[in-house]
Amino acid sequence: xxxxxxxxxxxxxxxxxxxxxxxxxxxxxxxxxxxxxxxxxxxxxxxxxxxxxxxxxxxxxxxxxxxxxxxxxxxxxxxxxxxxxxxxxxxxxxxxxxxxxxxxxxxxxxxxxxxxxxxxxxxxxxxxxxxxxxxxxxxxxxxxxxxxxxxxxxxxxxxxxxxxxxxxxxxxxxxxxxxxxxxxxxxxxxxxxxxxxxxxxxxxxxxxxxxxxxxxxxxxxxxxxxxxxxxxxxxxxxxxxxxxxxxxxxxxxxxxxxxxxxxxxxxxxxxxxxxxxxxxxxxxxxxxxxxxxxxxxxxxxxxxxxxxxxxxxxxxxxxxxxxxxxxxxxxxxxxxxxxxxxxxxxxxxxxxxxxxxxxxxxxxxxxxxxxxxxxxxxxxxxxxxxxxxxxxxxxxxxxxxxxxxxxxxxx
Amino acid sequence: xxxxxxxxxxxxxxxxxxxxxxxxxxxxxxxxxxxxxxxxxxxxxxxxxxxxxxxxxxxxxxxxxxxxxxxxxxxxxxxxxxxxxxxxxxxxxxxxxxxxxxxxxxxxxxxxxxxxxxxxxxxxxxxxxxxxxxxxxxxxxxxxxxxxxxxxxxxxxxxxxxxxxxxxxxxxxxxxxxxxxxxxxxxxxxxxxxxxxxxxxxxxxxxxxxxxxxxxxxxxxxxxxxxxxxxxxxxxxxxxxxxxxxxxxxxxxxxxxxxxxxxxxxxxxxxxxxxxxxxxxxxxxxxxxxxxxxxxxxxxxxxxxxx
Numbered sequence: 113x114x115x116x117x118x119x120x121x122x123x124x125x126x127x128x129x130x131x132x133x134x135x136x137x138x139x140x141x142x143x144x145x146x147x148x149x150x151x152x153x154x155x156x157x158x159x160x161x162x163x164x165x166x167x168x169x170x171x172x173x174x175x176x177x178x179x180x181x182x183x184x185x186x187x188x189x190x191x192x193x194x195x196x197x198x199x200x201x202x203x204x205x206x207x208x209x210x211x212x213x214x215x216x217x218x219x220x221x222x223x224x225x226x227x228x229x230x231x232x233x234x235x236x237x238x239x240x241x242x243x244x245x246x247x248x249x250x251x252x253x254x255x256x257x258x259x260x261x262x263x264x265x266x267x268x269x270x271x272x273x274x275x276x277x278x279x280x281x282x283x284x285x286x287x288x289x290x291x292x293x294x295x296x297x298x299x300x301x302x303x304x305x306x307x308x309x310x311x312x313x314x315x316x317x318x319x320x321x322x323x324x325x326x327x328x329x330x331x332x333x334x335x336x337x338x339x340x341x342x343x344x345x346x347x348x349x350x351x352x353x354x355x356x357x358x359x360x361x362x363x364x365x366x367x368x369x370x371x372x373x374x375x376x377x378x379x380x381x382x383x384x385x386x387x388x389x390x391x392x393x394x395x396x397x398x399x400x401x402x403x404x405x406x407x408x409x410x411x412x413x414x415x416x417x418x419x420x421x422x423x424x425x426x427x428x429x430x431x432x433x434x435x436x437x438x439x440x441x442x443x444x445x446x447x448x449x450x451x452x453x454x455x456x457x458x459x460x461x462x463x464x465x466x467x468x469x470x471x472x473x474x475x476x477x478x479x480x481x482x483x484x485x486x487x488x489x490x491x492x493x494x495x496x497x498x499x500x501x502x503x504x505x506x507x508x509x510x511x512x513x514x515x516x517x518x519x520x521x522x523x
Numbered sequence: 524x525x526x527x528x529x530x531x532x533x534x535x536x537x538x539x540x541x542x543x544x545x546x547x548x549x550x551x552x553x554x555x556x557x558x559x560x561x562x563x564x565x566x567x568x569x570x571x572x573x574x575x576x577x578x579x580x581x582x583x584x585x586x587x588x589x590x591x592x593x594x595x596x597x598x599x600x601x602x603x604x605x606x607x608x609x610x611x612x613x614x615x616x617x618x619x620x621x622x623x624x625x626x627x628x629x630x631x632x633x634x635x636x637x638x639x640x641x642x643x644x645x646x647x648x649x650x651x652x653x654x655x656x657x658x659x660x661x662x663x664x665x666x667x668x669x670x671x672x673x674x675x676x677x678x679x680x681x682x683x684x685x686x687x688x689x690x691x692x693x694x695x696x697x698x699x700x701x702x703x704x705x706x707x708x709x710x711x712x713x714x715x716x717x718x719x720x721x722x723x724x725x726x727x728x729x730x731x732x733x734x735x736x737x738x739x740x741x742x743x744x745x746x747x748x749x750x751x752x753x754x755x756x757x758x759x760x761x762x763x764x765x766x767x768x769x770x771x772x773x774x775x776x777x778x779x780x781x782x783x784x785x786x787x788x789x790x791x792x793x794x795x796x797x798x799x800x801x802x803x804x805x806x807x808x809x810x811x812x813x814x815x816x817x818x819x820x821x822x823x824x825x826x827x828x829x830x
Contacts, residue, residue: 218783249752253647325644354642355643355645388781399721399750399788400696400721401698403751410778411817452700484700507818507819508820509819511817
């Protein structure tokens with residue numbers, strides 16, 4: 113699960129990790145009202161107005177409705193004009209930003225609607241660094257990754273100047289050891305107050321990652337201020353969904369407006385669904401087989417409309433919901449059901465399909481491939497129903513048949 | 524021979540909920556030596572299993588079975604009383620990593636964790652606990668391990684298997700079934716099929732399994748089935764290239780997966796341009812592994828690899 117920047121900063125602040133002061137605004141008035149308290153408390157006339165969406169690249173992104181407005185804006189009008197001028201500029205910008213669609217390199221062309229803003233104090237930046245805590249699958253441990261190249265995409269740094277990335281493994285029994293924090297500070301060229309502050313920061317961040325079960329914490333940039341403070345200027349956090357049950361406070365931060373409606377509905381029914389842009393709907397058991405089904409459709413010349421794994425123990429009800437979700441997608445021209453029953457029994461799936469079609473109706477061709485536990489019973493249930501179903505002998509055969517029935521896949 | 528499990532494997536089941544009971548029954552029907560269960564609140568009782576024998580499993584048995592499985596409070600006690608050398612974990616996710624550690628401490632050689640949805644943070648700790656113990660963990664989030672005709676630990680349908688000469692190792696459950704089924708239809712059969720699981724932190728990786736299959740006299744070739752995410756397949760390809768004498772065929776799922784999206788399995792995600800299907804297929808091709816174009820061609824790819 114992803115959360116917004118302002119939520120990530122709230123979680124960091126609660127754990128003693130320094131972040132700039134800021135206020136969330138869901139309306140223009142709230143944004144304007146945030147300016148004076150921030151400038152007064154920080155003593156800095158500059159404020160920053162940041163779009164809150166679950167995607168990166170906001171600073172360089174622009175709005176569909178206002179191509180000259182960026183996703184993040186540094187407002188300097190207060191330096192000469194005082195807080196009133198800053199407020200005016202915040203009002204003008206937030207009117208354009210709120211409710212508009214921000215397009216960044218990570219949102220795709222369709223962009224994402226901005227429903228909340230974060231107004232933050234200005235910071236006098238001396239250096240920009242990069243810091244992250246994430247899982248290193250090769251060692252089965254979390255690692256801290258740091259780099260002197262802040263504000264740049266880390267993938268780019270990894271490709272072009274891999275020697276600029278520092279790593280420290282977190283031993284689950286020990287946590288990040290003081291010497292490791294010291295090595296990182298040294299590697300980043302931080303000494304004096306900045307070095308001391310960084311060591312405290314990175315230790316707290318590593319502890320927070322373990323305590324909160326994050327998949328990823330990425331701070332880009334981490335800034336050193338002109339007076340030697342170290343703070344998270346940006347903050348991205350993603351959490352392990354499997355551990356959310358023990359973090360109800362974090363689970364509450366879920367912003368459902370950031371998620372695909374169909375994917376959310378599927379999740380609420382215990383289904384794994386991801387919508388794609390093709391025309392052939394897929395209903396499969398098992399994540400690996402579901403991916404391989406998409407691959408095979410593509411291999412024979414079609415385009416999958418979705419990834420859908422009904423899981424190992426799906427009920428007839430879940431199959432019906434899966435059908436509803438797939439048929440709701442207007443791009444779907446045909447459905448391919450591919451089941452290799454292990455725990456999942458083919459007769460249960462077959463019953464589910466028959467019930468689903470009776471309840472939902474079916475206006476597109478349907479190809480069904482059943483294999484595994486109770487396969488004969490499953491085929492019999494489908495044959496004895498009045499459904500117009502094309503049977504397939506193998507995954508490849510099924511993919512070819514649904515492609516043929518949907519007009520060869522060529523658009 | 525075979526690898527990991529065989530006719531001398533004696534198994535304790537941890538977690539006798541609905542799923543654990545269902546699959547314990549299937550394992551007994553197959554002929555697996557299930558010797559006990561751990562269930563603290565039911566310790567001292569017995570769990571009875573009876574039904575019709577699955578004749579695709581261990582040969583030479585009666586048509587029906589009736590087994591009273593003793594229930595113990597702890598793994599240590601279960602192992603001491605039964606002489607078990609393996610355990611299978613069906614414990615729900617919040618408690619599964621602890622169950623794995625309990626099994627590791629109990630003195631069994633093999634722990635097979637079926638449970639899906641264990642927090643990564645818990646598995647990081649469990650894996651640390653495993654270090655230096657000499658115990659092998661398979662999974663979690665996997666279908667289990669089967670040596671056809673001898674021992675089935677996990678949730679795979681027994682009847683699609685046939686004893687033969689190919690080792691199978693896979694991150695995906697249902698794709699393992701696809702491969703096994705094809706190998707059976709082609710008459711090649713399997714020595715052992717191992718599901719290593721779809722989680723980012725797991726006990727046994729491809730290289731571990733390839734090493735075991737390379738050392739096993741009965742195994743003549745290996746099918747390895749990978750998917751997007753991580754670099755385990757690339758490391759496996761490197762191992763095949765430098766260390767393996769036996770032919771290997773493979774398949775990688777997820778060519779069409781969009782970047783940044785988790786495809787069902789917690790570990791199946793392409794992030795920051797890493798873990799793509801293309802990179803894995805390229806590494807496998809370079810290592811001389813015959814890569815199937817679609818999962819329907821995995822058996823044929825093995826035939827080609829065998830030459």
